[in-house]
Amino acid sequence: MRPAMFAALSLLFSARLPALGFPVEIIESVDNSRVVAFLSEADIEQAINWVPFSGGPPLAIADALKAVRQQIAADPELSGAELTEISLRQIPHHEQHWHYLVKLQTRSGDRVIAHYFIVLLDGKVIRGLREPQAVK
Numbered sequence: 001m002r003p004a005m006f007a008a009l010s011l012l013f014s015a016r017l018p019a020l021g022f023p024v025e026i027i028e029s030v031d032n033s034r035v036v037a038f039l040s041e042a043d044i045e046q047a048i049n050w051v052p053f054s055g056g057p058p059l060a061i062a063d064a065l066k067a068v069r070q071q072i073a074a075d076p077e078l079s080g081a082e083l084t085e086i087s088l089r090q091i092p093h094h095e096q097h098w099h100y101l102v103k104l105q106t107r108s109g110d111r112v113i114a115h116y117f118i119v120l121l122d123g124k125v126i127r128g129l130r131e132p133q134a135v136k
Contacts, residue, residue: 026091026118028101028128035101037118037128039091047120049096057098057121061086064100064119071117071125072104078115081106097121101128 023038048058065083072078085103100119105112116128 024091024094026099026128028089028116030085030101030103030116031114033114034131035116035128036131037116037126039118039120039126043120043124043126044091044094044097047097047099047122047124050098050121051096057088059100059119059121059123061100063123064102067119067123067125068102068104068117071127078104078106081115084114 022041024041024044026037026039028035028037050057064086072081081104083102084105085101087101088098089101091097091099098121102117102119104115104117106115107113114130116130118126118128120126
């Protein structure tokens, strides 16, 4: 195939890539660990906007915890989970979109296991993943 034809076809098909809905990656730093969650652009756009200092967030902390409690009830791995932290954070590159970062912990014998959740301001809950520690 001619290089010019290949370039034209590449441009034609790559122009449609944003429509595929690649996820938005949220990386948060918690307790010297990196927590990653993947959101769809549609989830972010459907979530309620919030402008700080214009009033309280549209989803109260109690409502965010209620949404997480529903996740706990549906997942036996989270039985007995305790809340250790909740914070309100902005979604990177989305000025008026915020989320709660919720950290829970469970115990398995002597081990303490951390669990992370992102709660959008419309109440949608997304599980966060702790990145493995780099081996030094």
